[in-house]
Amino acid sequence: MYFDSVAAVLAMDGHGPYVWAAYGITLLVLAQLLLWPARRLKRLRRELRGEVRRREAVKTNSVETS
Amino acid sequence: MYFPGPSFERSETPSIIAAAMWTFFHKLGSPPWLYTISGQILRWLLPAALLALVVGMCWGLLFTAPDFRQGNSYRIIYIHVPAAVVALGGYYIMAIAGAISLIWKMKMADIAMLAAAPVGAALTFIALVTGSIWGKPTWGTWWVWDARITSMLILLFLYLGVMALYEAYDNKVAASRACAVLALVGTVNIPIIYKSVDWWYSLHQPASIKFTGGSTIDPSMLYPLLLCIVAFYALFACALMANMRVTILDRERRTGWVRRLVEES
Amino acid sequence: MHPVRRQRLWVVLSIVIFSTAAIGLVVYALRGNINLFYPPIEVASGAAPLDTPIRVGGMVVDGSVKRADDSLEVSFMVTDYQATVPVVYTGILPDLFAEGEGVVASGRLDASGTLQADEVLAKHDENYMPPEVAEALENSAAKGVTP
Numbered sequence A: 001m002y003f004d005s006v007a008a009v010l011a012m013d014g015h016g017p018y019v020w021a022a023y024g025i026t027l028l029v030l031a032q033l034l035l036w037p038a039r040r041l042k043r044l045r046r047e048l049r050g051e052v053r054r055r056e057a058v059k060t061n062s063v064e065t066s
Numbered sequence B: 001m002y003f004p005g006p007s008f009e010r011s012e013t014p015s016i017i018a019a020a021m022w023t024f025f026h027k028l029g030s031p032p033w034l035y036t037i038s039g040q041i042l043r044w045l046l047p048a049a050l051l052a053l054v055v056g057m058c059w060g061l062l063f064t065a066p067d068f069r070q071g072n073s074y075r076i077i078y079i080h081v082p083a084a085v086v087a088l089g090g091y092y093i094m095a096i097a098g099a100i101s102l103i104w105k106m107k108m109a110d111i112a113m114l115a116a117a118p119v120g121a122a123l124t125f126i127a128l129v130t131g132s133i134w135g136k137p138t139w140g141t142w143w144v145w146d147a148r149i150t151s152m153l154i155l156l157f158l159y160l161g162v163m164a165l166y167e168a169y170d171n172k173v174a175a176s177r178a179c180a181v182l183a184l185v186g187t188v189n190i191p192i193i194y195k196s197v198d199w200w201y202s203l204h205q206p207a208s209i210k211f212t213g214g215s216t217i218d219p220s221m222l223y224p225l226l227l228c229i230v231a232f233y234a235l236f237a238c239a240l241m242a243n244m245r246v247t248i249l250d251r252e253r254r255t256g257w258v259r260r261l262v263e264e265s
Numbered sequence C: 001m002h003p004v005r006r007q008r009l010w011v012v013l014s015i016v017i018f019s020t021a022a023i024g025l026v027v028y029a030l031r032g033n034i035n036l037f038y039p040p041i042e043v044a045s046g047a048a049p050l051d052t053p054i055r056v057g058g059m060v061v062d063g064s065v066k067r068a069d070d071s072l073e074v075s076f077m078v079t080d081y082q083a084t085v086p087v088v089y090t091g092i093l094p095d096l097f098a099e100g101e102g103v104v105a106s107g108r109l110d111a112s113g114t115l116q117a118d119e120v121l122a123k124h125d126e127n128y129m130p131p132e133v134a135e136a137l138e139n140s141a142a143k144g145v146t147p
Helices: A006-014 A016-065 B016-028 B031-063 B072-104 B107-138 B147-168 B172-186 B189-199 B219-251 B256-264 C003-029 C040-044 C131-142
Strands: C054-060 C073-079 C084-090 C102-109 C115-123
Touching (some): A006 A016, A006 B072, A016 B072, A016 B107, B016 B031, B031 B072, B072 B147, B072 B189, B107 B147, B107 B172, B147 B172, B147 B189, C040 C054, C040 C084, C084 C102
Antiparallel strands (some): C054 C073, C054 C102, C073 C084, C102 C115
């Protein structure tokens, strides 16, 4: 470890705000980059499951009525 | 088995390697195969990429010595350089996928091109923002219209342009074709970005990592940087595959394999 | 390869080649304007215009930095080892500004050939190393040993 204390890590000899802002923005963007497709996949899978259920409901209905 | 990908004529010179290559290429064109294999790859690649990122960042932030001139502000290099390198590399992937989609009308190449655009845009954005934040304490300015920085901004607009162009068309076949042409035209920008600091007088310094000759960055600082570059490349691959999986499932929603997949889950 | 695909391949190649040629020519025509700054040799030879906003970049000459006692005015010389340009600037200099280091000053050239700067940016090089390594290099250089 190069730094002596947590305070020194945060301050980085006055460059702390720059360094931490850069890392913070990067992690935020990277997290969005990975969460966005995960959220879309979840939504799409829910939608497709709904479609399958509806189709099965139609099938059983048509069996009952015939 | 259902293989809706394009059919490839057989090579005139039958060799085992060529045959294996065509089989692989053919498989790449198959949505169910690509969906399954990318799911299996993601399961180990994503944790590995995140681990490499955390280790690389902590190494660079906490365990390396500060730079003799810039002090601690140089630690931004561990995200700035990987983001910029992968943003450039990602453009090649997008343009090559666009070329394959234009020539062979391969649907999966088309999906790969469209999946690469938002990932590349995000990485270019990271490179620009971290560069700006780094510029303030070292150069004394947030922004300067220097050849390197301006050509990186053009790269961001190219990625955003591909995304916007696809949305602008109702006919998605024509949209992909237009996007592929834009991506191909934009490849001109990549060597300009690479060489901008050598061709013109710019504020941005030349590259520190050199493939030929010695790098001008101390080995103790180079190793965490290389680890971060590997981590960013792996994250690019993960985000690319994750985006592709959503589009594959969406476009193939009427097919039997997607129905079976949904029913099984 | 299938003739249709071969034709498409040529279309793709010609898109890349022609756009490269077009953009290459534009960049070549604009090459002077893409430079962020003038090196001192071009200022000395009269290539840089007088009394228009320009940037001059180079190394700060050792021992040339003179600070005023009562204001933030600083004067220094910028060199590319072929010519030197005097620069006058009032304001706060970036942290990395130092003698023997790179700098880009923007402002206007006056009739005497002095750059009246309104902004001074530090230009650093591509060398990164820990302070101890830099010190060791300096010591060995002082002893006349080339690394």
